[in-house]
Amino acid sequence: MNANRKPISRKPAGRRFMTFLMLAATSTGAHAFDPLRVERDISATAGGAIVPVCAFSGAPSRPLRLAEAVERTLCNNPRTRAAWAVVKAQAAGVGAARAAYLPTISANWQGVRESSVIDIENHPALSEDINAFTRTAGVSLNWLLYDFGGREAVLRNANALLEAARATQDATLQSFFAQAAKDYYATQTAIGELNAAQDVEAMTRQSMAAAQARADKGVAPVTDALQAQTQHEQAVFSLTKAESDAQTALGTLAADMNLTPDVPLEVPAVTDEARVDHNFNETVAEMIRAVQAAHPSVRAAQAQYDAALAKVSQTRAQGLPSISLVAKYSRNNQPQSLGLGLATYSSTGHDAYIGVQVSIPLFEGFGRKYQIDQAKAQAERQEDAVEDAQRQVALDVWSSYQSLTGATRNAQNSANLLDIAQRSWDAAKHRYDAGVGNILELLNTQAALANARQRRIQALADWDNARVDMAAKLGTLGRLDVSP
Template identity: 40%
Template sequence: MVGKTAWRIGCLFGCLLLACSGLARANPPDLLLTESRLPPSALPLLDDDTPIICAFDEPKGSLQLHEAIERALCQSPQSRAAWAQAKIQAAQLGVARSAYLPNLSANFGYLAQTTSNTYEKPYDVLDAKTQPRTRTASLKLSWTIADTGLRRANVEQAAALLDAANASHDQTIQRTLLETAQRYFDVQTAQAVLRASEEAENSARKNLEATTAKHAAGAGALTDKLQAAVALSDARLKRVSAQGELENATGSLATAIGLSPKTRLLLPERTQKLPETGIGTSIDDLFEEAGSHHPALQAARAELNAARARVRAVRAEGRPVLGFSAEASERRQDKHIPISGYPATGAVFRDNVVGMQLSIPLFEGFGRGYKVRAANSQVEQLQAELEKMEQQVMLDVWKSYQALNTRKAHIEAAQTLLDSARRSYEVAEGRFRAGVGNILELLSAQSAVANAEQRRIEALSGWLSARLQLAASTGKLGMWAIR
C-alpha cells in the first residue's frame, strides 16, 4: 500500500515538473534576478526620463527632430539585435548562478514484457509463459557542495560579459541616434540649399527681364540679354540639382525612421542661430568624460574583466570538487518469478542512496597548464586592444574638438562673406539699372552672392555635424546635443 502511494506521488510530481517545464519554455521566469542588470528599457531615456513608446501614426505636419529620433530607435534592427544580445548574456549569467543550486531529476518508466519458455520432451511440463509488467520511479539529487572558486569565476565572467553587452547596446543606440540626426540635418541643409537656389534663380530671372527691357528700348546690347539668359539657365540647373538632392536626403531619412522612401516629409526650417553646444570648453574635461563614459571603452574593459575571470575559472577547473548526491528509486513488477519453477507473484524493489564524492584531478596530460597559458595570453591581447582603443578615442575627441572650433570660425567668416557679397550685388544692381554698370559686373556680383550663401549653409551644416561628432566621441551623445 505504501509502495502504491509513493508511486502515485511520484507520478504526480513528474507531471508537475513537466507542466512547469512547459511554462518555462513559453515564458521563462527570471528567478535568479539576472534581468535587473539589464538597462531599464531596450531604448534609452530622453532628458526628461520619459521612456520611448514605440507607437506611431503616419507623420502629420512638421516632423520634429525628437520624433524622428524616437522612430529610428524603435525601427532600428541593429538596436534590437544589440538588446537581444544583452538578454542572451543575462541568461548566461543565470546559467552561471544556477551552478550554486542543486540539480533534481525524476525518472519514470513502464515496461510491458512477454517471456515464453518452451522445452522438449520429456521436460515440456516446464513450459511457461509470463507477461510481467514493470513500473519504475526514481528521484535523484546532486549538489556541488564546494569547489575552489570555479563557480564564482564563472559568475564573474558572465557578469562582465553582460556589462560588455550592455555597453555595446548603448553604443548601438548612440550610433543610431547620430546617424538619424545627421540625416535629419542633411534634409534641412538640402532645404536651405534649395531655397538659396530658388532665390538665385529669381534674381537671375529679374536680371533677364531687366536686360530684355533695356534691349527692347534700344538702351542695352543683345549680348547683355544673352548673357543674362545663360545665367538664368545656369541658376535653373542648380535649382533642379538642389531639388534632386533634397529628394535623396528625404528618402534616406524616411528609411531610417521606418517609412517608405517615397514618404513626403515636412521638416521645420533650420534656425540661423547657433544653439548652445552643451559641451564643456575644456579639452581635459572632454578627455575625462570620454575615458569614463565612452561605451566602446566600457565594453572593452568589461571584456578584459571577463578574460581575467576566465583565467581563474580555467585554473579552478583543475582543482578538487566536493559533491553531494542522493537517490531514491522504486521498481514494481507484476507476475515476477523469483525462482524458476515457482509461481509468478508481485515484487517491489527499493533503493535509497546517499553519498559524498570528492573529485581530485591528478594528471591531465599537461593540458591544464596550456589552457591557463592561452587564457593569460587572451588577457594580454585584450589589454593591448583596450590601450589602443583608449588612444583612438582620445584622438577622436581631439579631432572633433578642433573641428568644432574650426567650423565655428567658418560660420563667422561665411557670414561676413555673405554680407559683403550682398552689398556688392546691391551696388552692382544699382549701377546697372542706372546705366553706368555692365552686365558682367552684375552677373559676377550675383554669382558671388549665390556662392557665399552656399558657403554659409555648408559652414552651419558642418558645425552641426562637428558638434554631433564631438558628443559621440565622448560617449555621451543625447538629445541635448542635437537640439
C-alpha cells in the same frame, strides 16, 4: 511574554520554494519569469535609457522633427535592436552562471508491459508464462558543493560580458543617435540648398529678363542678355542637382528609421534662428581624461578584458578537483520468483542513496596547460584593446573639439558674408535698373550672393553636426541634445 504575539507560520519547504518562484515571476516587470533576477536592468526598448518608451508609430509626423527622427532610429534600426538582443542574451548567460550554484534535480518514470513465455518440453513444471506491467520511478539530485573557484570564475566572466554588452549597446546608441542627427541635418541642408537654388534661379531669371529688355531697347549690347541667360542656365543646372540631392538625403534619413526610402517625409529647412555658440566648463585635456575613463567603448573594452581574466581562472579551475552532493531514490514493482519454473509474485521495492562524490582530473594530455596559455594570450589581447580604445576616444574628442570650434567661428563668418553679399547685390541691382551699372557688376554680385547663401546654409549644418558629434564622442548624447 507578549500574549498578543502571533505564532510564526512555517510553510513546508516545497511551498516556500513555489512561493519564491511566484514572487520572482511577478516582480520582474516586463520580464515574465526571471527567478534569478538577471533581467531587471535590461532596458525596456532598443533605445535604452535615451528612449525608455518608444512612443512614435505609424507614418512619420509632418513636419518631421529631430527628436522623432532620433527616437525612431534608436527604436527601429536593426543594429540598435541587435545590440539590445545581445544584452538580453548575456543576461541569460549570467542567469545560467548563477544557476550553477543550485542543485540539479531530475525525475524519471518508466512503464513496461512485459510478456514472457518459456515452454520447456517434457518439463511443464519448469515452464513459465509471465504477463505483467512493470513501473519504475526515481528522483536523483546532484549538487556541486566546491570546485576551487570554477563557478565563481564563470559568473565573473558572465557578469563582465554582460557589462561589455551593455556598454556596447550604449556606444551603439550614441553612434546611431549621432548618425540620425547628422542625416537629419544633412536633409535640412539639402532642402535649404534646394530653396536657395530656387531663389537663385528666380533671381537670375529676373536679371535675364531685365538684360533682355535693355538689349531690345538698344540701351545695352546683346552680350549682356547672353551673359545673363548663361548664368540663368547655370542656376537651372544647380537647381536640378539640388532637387536630386534633397531626395537622396530624405531617403537616407528614412532608411535610418528603418523605413523604405520612398516614404514621404517633410523636413524643415535650415534656418538662421539657431543660437550658434558653445561653452565648456572643462578644458579639452580634462574632457579627454574623462572620456578615456567613462566612454562606452572604453567601458566595453575594459569589461571584455575582465571577462578574459575570469576566463583564465575558469580554465584553470576546470582542471582541479570538484566535490558534489549526490542522492537518488527510486521504487519499482518488478515481480519476483523463487526460481525457474516457480510462480511469480507481485512485489514493490525501492532504492535510495546519498553521498559525497569527489572528482579528481589526473591527466588530460597537457591540454589544460595550453588552454590556460591560450586564455592568458586572449586576456593580453583584450588589455591592448583597452589601450587602443582609450587612444581612439582621446583622438576623437580632440578632433571633434577642433571641428566644433571652427564651425562656431565659421557660422558667424557666414552670417557676415551673407549680409555683405546681400547689400552688394541690392546696390548693383539698383545701379543696373537705374542704367548706371553694367551687367558684369550685376552678375558678379549675383553669383557672390548665391555663394554666400549656400555657405551660410552649410555653416549652420556644419555647426549642428559638430555639436552632435562632440556630444557623441564624449558619450553624453541624450534627449536634451535634440529639439522637442
